Amino acid sequence: MIQERPFDILSKSSGKQVLIRLKGGVYIRGTLTSFDAHMNVVVESAEELDDGELKAKLGTILLRGGNIIYVSPA
Amino acid sequence: MIQERPFDILSKSSGKQVLIRLKGGVYIRGTLTSFDAHMNVVVESAEELDDGELKAKLGTILLRGGNIIYVSPA
Amino acid sequence: MIQERPFDILSKSSGKQVLIRLKGGVYIRGTLTSFDAHMNVVVESAEELDDGELKAKLGTILLRGGNIIYVSPA
Amino acid sequence: MIQERPFDILSKSSGKQVLIRLKGGVYIRGTLTSFDAHMNVVVESAEELDDGELKAKLGTILLRGGNIIYVSPA
Amino acid sequence: MIQERPFDILSKSSGKQVLIRLKGGVYIRGTLTSFDAHMNVVVESAEELDDGELKAKLGTILLRGGNIIYVSPA
Amino acid sequence: MIQERPFDILSKSSGKQVLIRLKGGVYIRGTLTSFDAHMNVVVESAEELDDGELKAKLGTILLRGGNIIYVSPA
Amino acid sequence: MIQERPFDILSKSSGKQVLIRLKGGVYIRGTLTSFDAHMNVVVESAEELDDGELKAKLGTILLRGGNIIYVSPA
Incomplete structure (x- = not known):
């Protein structure tokens, strides 16, 4: 088995629909367009x-990684 | 596809209207005029x-990045 | 006695069912497929x-390590 | 456009009246007299x-940067 | 007096019963089998x-150190 | 104007009465006798x-800097 | 005046009775036997x-420094 690294899932999800759960019960759905090592992400067509x-409807947003609980490719 | 970095959206939003959601349910709307690597931002004509x-109406404010949930170009 | 390191349990659980408790009373169950030094993990068939x-049913998710209370091999 | 850095607003506000919002709904108003890279600030004639x-009326106070939500020149 | 270091108590408790109090009022009891410098611990036969x-009954668990309030050898 | 640094106020307050506000609504009053770069402080005759x-009445206490909201010379 | 450092009070309290206040309203009383630079402490005969x-009655406990509000020699 080749061990992947967790952030590989962000690379593979770039340009695709994701569901993101934030602390405090907020969910964001939209197209992941970029991310960095802190899990800061940009989501387009974000809802x-x-x-x-x-x-x-939020349009494009930059989400701070520190508030993210999980990112799930839709 | 050329992968952008998340903070590129802050560069592109400089001098433009943004909506910022903070922890604790506070929203700030105004013109983004500067930011740094910690996502500290200055917003002018902030509301x-x-x-x-x-x-x-808050006028110009310096917002600590640590409290930001998201920044969205308006 | 040979002292193991805590993350060895993640290596041994890769490809297997785990139960993960998050802050705020959320539990995730599914197949652990990758992890890193921050305890960020990918869980497939996550519920x-x-x-x-x-x-x-969440499918595949990337969970931030900072919100994890414990990971338990099922 | 010359990009300023967020902390420039603190330099420019030194010796002037500021309004500071802290986590937990506390507001401090007074004269900013010094700050450092962690956004620790000293406010004189603080209320x-x-x-x-x-x-x-608090007189002179040293505020920890970590609790600050925003600083606004009055 | 020879000054011990706090983590010596984890070394001495390895293979033994411990009671662990977590943030949020959760208690875990079981056999401590490994730990690291972040106080991440593995507990077997965890309850x-x-x-x-x-x-x-949780079986074996990996607990993140950041949520631990105290560890007490039983 | 010679710019002071925020911690100068701690140096100047050493041996003097201070009022310290902590997170969670706790106030400590007493004589500041030492501090370090993390804003950990020792207060004597603390109340x-x-x-x-x-x-x-707490006598002498070592307060963790991380819980301090502000320190005010009395 | 010779300026002491805050942690000197922990050295001087080793082997002696202390009262420790933790976040969340928990108090621990007992004999301080060791500490490190993160303010992690071991308390014996802890209550x-x-x-x-x-x-x-908790016997011996290892307390994480991050949850400590203050340590007070009894």
Whole structure:
């Protein structure tokens, strides 16, 4: 088995739809376009979700990695 | 695809309107004029918003990066 | 006695089922596929549990190590 | 456009009135007299405000940067 | 008096029963089998306790040091 | 104007009465006798205050800098 | 005046009774036997107090420095 590194999943998800859960119960859904070693990410066509319902259309956002609980390729 | 870095969005937003969400439910809207590697930012003509409503006009503010959840070009 | 290091348990659990408890009462169950020195982990076939009940099927997720309370091989 | 750095606003505000918002809803108003790279600041003639009302006169205080949300020149 | 270092107590407790208090009122009891400089620990036959009562049998767990309040040899 | 550094106020307050506000609404009043670069401080004849009222006489205490909101020379 | 360093109080308190306040309102009383640069400490004959009342006898404990608010020689 070739061991991947966790951030490989961010490389593979670039340009694709992801769901991101933040601390405090906020979810962001959109297209991952860039990330860095601190897990700071840029998401385009970002939507903020509350219990699965659309709360706000945010366009492009820069999310600080420190508030991210998980990133999931959609 | 040329991979951008997340902070490129801050460079591109300099001198433009941004919406910033802070921890604790505070939103700041205004013109981004500078930032550093810790995501400390200066926002001019800054307004504090509470649930989309104007709460206070703050003028120029220096925001600590550590409290930022996201920055979104308006 | 040969002293192991704590992260050895992650190496041994790679490709296997784990239960992960996060801050804020969230549990994730799934297959551990990679990890790094910050305890960032990728879990495949991830399920989010609430009090032992399935809350959401998440597929593959990248979990930030900083929010993990414990990882337990199932 | 010459890009300033965020802390330039602290240099420019030295000796002047500032409003500082801290985590936990505390506001401090007074004269900024010094700061360092961690955003630790000294404020003279400092007043603690609660919802815009004067809560306490503190004289000179050393504020830890880590608790600061924003600094705003008055 | 020969001054010991705090982590010596972890070395001496390896292979023995410990009680660990985590942030958020969670207690873990079990056999300490490894630790590192961040106080990350592996506990075998781990049990989660709530107010002294057994809440869950966890088997082997890797606990992040950052959430530990104290470790006490039983 | 000669720019002082914030910690100069701690040097000048050594041996004098200070009021220290901690996270979580705790106030400590007493004589500052030492400090270091992390803002860890020793306070002698320390008293814990709650809403301005004496809650406990603590004698000498070592306070972790990380919990300090501000230090104010009395 | 010879300026002491804050941790000198830990050296002087080794082998003696201390009262330690932790985040979250937990108090520990016992004999300080070792400490390190992170303020991690070992306390023997440790007792957990709640509002001054004995809540639990803990024996020897290793306390993480990060949760300590203050250490006070008794």
